[in-house]
Amino acid sequence: MRKAKSLHPSASPSExxxxxxxxxxxxxxxxxxxxxxxxxxxAVLIGLFGHVLAWxxxxxxxxxxxxxxxxxxxxxxxxxxxxxxxxxxxxxVFRERNTFYAISATCTHLGCTVKMIHLPQPKRVQIGxxxxxxxxxxxxxxxxxxxxxxxxxxxxxxxxPLVWYKLEVAPExxxxxxxxxEIVGQDFRLTV
Amino acid sequence: xxxxRTLWERIFWSWRPESSREAGDAIVRNFLLHWFPAxxxxxxxxxxxxxxxxxxxxxxxxxxxxxxxxxxxxxVPSVERAYASVKDIEYVVSFGWFVRSLHRIAAHAMVxxxxxxxxxxxxxxxxxxxxxxxxxxxxxxxxxILLLLATLLLSFTGYLLPWDQLAYWAITVGTSIATAAPWxxxxxxxxxxxxxxxxxxxxxxxxxxxxxxxxxAVLLLFSWHMWRVRKDGGLACADRLAREHRRExxxxxRSKTYSLLxxxxxxxxxxxxxxxxxxxxMVPASPVLVRRLFLVALGTIVATSLLALMxxxxxxxxxxxxxxxxxxxxxxYFLWLQELVALTTVRIGTYTLNGAFVGGVLIPGLLIxxxxxxxxxxxxxxxxxxVWFPTERRRQNLVFLLIVAGILVLIVxxxxxxxYWEFYWPWEPWPEIPRRF
Numbered sequence: 367m368r369k370a371k372s373l374h375p376s377a378s379p380s381e382x383x384x385x386x387x388x389x390x391x392x393x394x395x396x397x398x399x400x401x402x403x404x405x406x407x408x409a410v411l412i413g414l415f416g417h418v419l420a421w422x423x424x425x426x427x428x429x430x431x432x433x434x435x436x437x438x439x440x441x442x443x444x445x446x447x448x449x450x451x452x453x454x455x456x457x458x459v460f461r462e463r464n465t466f467y468a469i470s471a472t473c474t475h476l477g478c479t480v481k482m483i484h485l486p487q488p489k490r491v492q493i494g495x496x497x498x499x500x501x502x503x504x505x506x507x508x509x510x511x512x513x514x515x516x517x518x519x520x521x522x523x524x525x526x527p528l529v530w531y532k533l534e535v536a537p538e539x540x541x542x543x544x545x546x547x548e549i550v551g552q553d554f555r556l557t558v
Numbered sequence: 559x560x561x562x563r564t565l566w567e568r569i570f571w572s573w574r575p576e577s578s579r580e581a582g583d584a585i586v587r588n589f590l591l592h593w594f595p596a597x598x599x600x601x602x603x604x605x606x607x608x609x610x611x612x613x614x615x616x617x618x619x620x621x622x623x624x625x626x627x628x629x630x631x632x633x634v635p636s637v638e639r640a641y642a643s644v645k646d647i648e649y650v651v652s653f654g655w656f657v658r659s660l661h662r663i664a665a666h667a668m669v670x671x672x673x674x675x676x677x678x679x680x681x682x683x684x685x686x687x688x689x690x691x692x693x694x695x696x697x698x699x700x701x702x703i704l705l706l707l708a709t710l711l712l713s714f715t716g717y718l719l720p721w722d723q724l725a726y727w728a729i730t731v732g733t734s735i736a737t738a739a740p741w742x743x744x745x746x747x748x749x750x751x752x753x754x755x756x757x758x759x760x761x762x763x764x765x766x767x768x769x770x771x772x773x774x775a776v777l778l779l780f781s782w783h784m785w786r787v788r789k790d791g792g793l794a795c796a797d798r799l800a801r802e803h804r805r806e807x808x809x810x811x812r813s814k815t816y817s818l819l820x821x822x823x824x825x826x827x828x829x830x831x832x833x834x835x836x837x838x839x840m841v842p843a844s845p846v847l848v849r850r851l852f853l854v855a856l857g858t859i860v861a862t863s864l865l866a867l868m869x870x871x872x873x874x875x876x877x878x879x880x881x882x883x884x885x886x887x888x889x890x891y892f893l894w895l896q897e898l899v900a901l902t903t904v905r906i907g908t909y910t911l912n913g914a915f916v917g918g919v920l921i922p923g924l925l926i927x928x929x930x931x932x933x934x935x936x937x938x939x940x941x942x943x944x945v946w947f948p949t950e951r952r953r954q955n956l957v958f959l960l961i962v963a964g965i966l967v968l969i970v971x972x973x974x975x976x977x978y979w980e981f982y983w984p985w986e987p988w989p990e991i992p993r994r995f
Contacts, residue, residue, distance in 0.1 A: 430753045453880035476734040476899065476914055478727065479882040507884035508731060509900035509913075510979025522979070523903035525912040 435546040442466060442535070442542055442558045449482055449502065457531070457544060458482065465555040468544050469517045470529040471504075478508035480528070493518050504528060516552050530554055578842070585844050594843035595788065601839070602793040603850055607682070607944075610854045611675035615709075617858040618668040619776060625661040626769065633719065635765035637758045640721035641876045648873055660866040665713050667862055669891045672709045676702060676929075680958050683951055685933045687790075688797025688943040695794070696933035698786040701779055703930055708776045710891070715768035717889065718761065726877035727886040729756055729764075735899060735918035756879070794944030799839065801941065884977045893972030894965045895922065900979065925961070 439452060445461045452459060456471040456479050471479050484502045491500050493514055504513040511522030518527045532548040533556040535541070542556075567574065575584040582596035601607065632651055634643045647654035679685055685699035718729045733750060737743040752759025787793070841847075874883070888896040898917030903910065932954075942948035947955060976982035977989060 425749050425752070427752055427759065432753055432755055432757065456880055475903070475912065476731045478730065478886055479880060481882075481884070505978055507882050507978060508727070508886045509896070523900045523913040525903055525910040 436543060437546070438536055438539075438541040438543050440541060442540070445542075451482060455544065455546075459533075459542070459544075465557050466533050466542060467554055467556065468531045468533050469504075470531060472529070473506040473508065473511055473524060474519070474526040474528065475506065475509055475511050475522070475524040478506050480504040480506045480511070480513065491520075518552075527552070581842055581844075585842065588844075591844050591848070593784075594847055595792075596843060597840040598843050598847050599792055599796050599799065599839055600841050600846075601795050601799055603841070603847060604795070607795050607946075608793060609674070609678055610850075611671055611678055613851065613854050614858050615668055615671045615675055616780065617855045618664045618671060618862070619780070621664045621859065621862065622661060622668065623773065625657050625664065626773075628657050629661060630769055635719070635762055637721065637761055640719065640761060644720040644722075644873060648871070655870065656866060659869065659871045660862060662871040663865045663869060664862050665716060666889075666891075667865075668709055669713055672706050673891075676706060677958075677962065680929075681955055682794060682944055682946050683936075683938065683942040683948065684794035684944055686794070686936060686938070686940070686943045688794060688940050689800050690791040690797065693790045694786065695790050698783060698790065699933050700930050701783050701786065703926065705776060705779050705783065707926070708772055708779065712768060712772045712776070713889070713891070715764045715772065718756075718764045719768065720873060721761065721877045722874040723877060723881075723883050724872065724874045726756060726879065727882055728888055728892075729760070731886070731888065731896070731899075732892075735895075735914050738912055738914035739919050740915070756877075796944070797940065798944040801943075885975055885979065887972065887975065890969055890973065894968035897968040897972045898922075 437455065439455065439457075439459065442461075442464075445459060445466070447461055447463070450459045450461070451457075451471065458469045458471055460467050460469070473480050481504065482502050483505050485500060488499050488501050491498055491514055493516065498514065498516065500515050502515050504515075504517070506512070506522065506524065509523050511519060511524035513519050513524070513528050516527075517530065519525070530550050530552055532545045532550045532554065534543045534545065535556070535558060536543050542558075563571075570588060570590060571584075572587065573584075575581040585591045585594060585596045629647065632643060632647050632654065634640060644658075647658050649655070679699065679702065685695050687693040687695050714728075714732060718725045733747050733756070736746045736750065739746060748754070750760070750763065751757075752763050791797070887893065895918060898921055899913045900917070901913065902916035902921070903913035904916060905911075936951070936954065938948070938950045938954075942950045974981050974983065976986075982988055
């Protein structure tokens, strides 16, 4: 950065007086001119800031025309024993006789849809002290993450287990309702 | 006015030069030529020094703009019609497949060439200030990094537009990486997609970014980049010549003005240049520079056109949010990032650091930051300005090349991935995978 320019010795008197008045304006007591100048500049900056704020804010939508987050997925008796994949919702719904639970099919690494892999023969695995007999697992095709049947991640880059969603029964027609905004623990069971 | 002037002269010339001096003047006065200096250093036109990579990137950008405008006339950025319109471009529109293929090849080539240009500038130490006054080459290097990022963002936003499976899942992964950015990650994804899902809002936003915002940014940055090259006294090899000549002559460097070669009156527009450019080292921009420019442009267009004829742009099945293709792979220039996000999930006790953050945000962020500030940390002397592989910069060139090699290794690793992220050699067939659950 250059400091204030020193004037060439040969500068004309008028140039000197301009330079002097500029210096006076920059450092000394406020004059009306300086006050108005700063007010004007401030007003322009505030105005510009307001515009930019309005522009940026307008890009954050207030209304989303997306699927609802709480959805009816069908009558409990229509679900087969074991897992059902709801393609549209990217969701697995499991039925064990009269209990139900729902596991998200969205990989916790980068959001690909995991696939349910049926194991040729059941294997026993230990998950956090509990022993579980696995008949199926979830594998992610994007980056090779693997999850046990209860959604616990055990291989690949996935940082967290698959998410479990809350299931309810709609009082008016008895359909199962999944709430994608309410995450529940792996011990959640809905008994119908 | 003078009679007997051709139509060409009447349109582009107000007067015609009769001496070498007047010829320099003429370049500045000609509308099409005035953005070149009147005379340029012969060495800076050398293919061996610069490889003309920056020019090739610029030609590719022009080619992409041309084909892109044609595609804009034919493409509909709506979820219902995007895929069908691309399919029409591919199979119904006369030569539509060629325009689309050329656009794709030129885009891939531009990513590669811009990166090679960056390598050339690093390896020749061309981001370093030399001997002339008022140079700010480190700033121009940073502008160059911004241009590289803009190029990558252009190819990323263009990737979504066909609305096929390839597009949809690449954007799913890409925007999930954005959420891994600390604090504002979710907001970035939300405003980028205009919602929580990749749907109509996201398509329109990517379209506007791809067709207007990013190309405009590239144009502005490119202008700034070229202006700085001129203000820095030309390519860095000019500083090398200046130093060599200083050794021969004991007199200190005189400054010479570029533009004054063209404008004889006044000293208002003047630029300090590095060297005492002896007349035999300088050549008139027209025709010498113009001729090479045309040659490079021609070569670029021929090469991309041939590739476009041989390699058709793929179009997969329409985007389907419920079926992730197996494997879902990024384009080659993002494969190293995909490998990184898959490899870098770190577990410290019970705490897990998502690879999306480490490999997708932290490592690329540090690489960009490191390259941006490197010119300010590089302590080598001005003797290494504009020289390929100088011994003084051997160690930093080696580190740079090792990083590039690491990226290449990750890209190759990524290409060998098959279904479920397993490795398959190119000659090994992939197993049959059921396509649906």
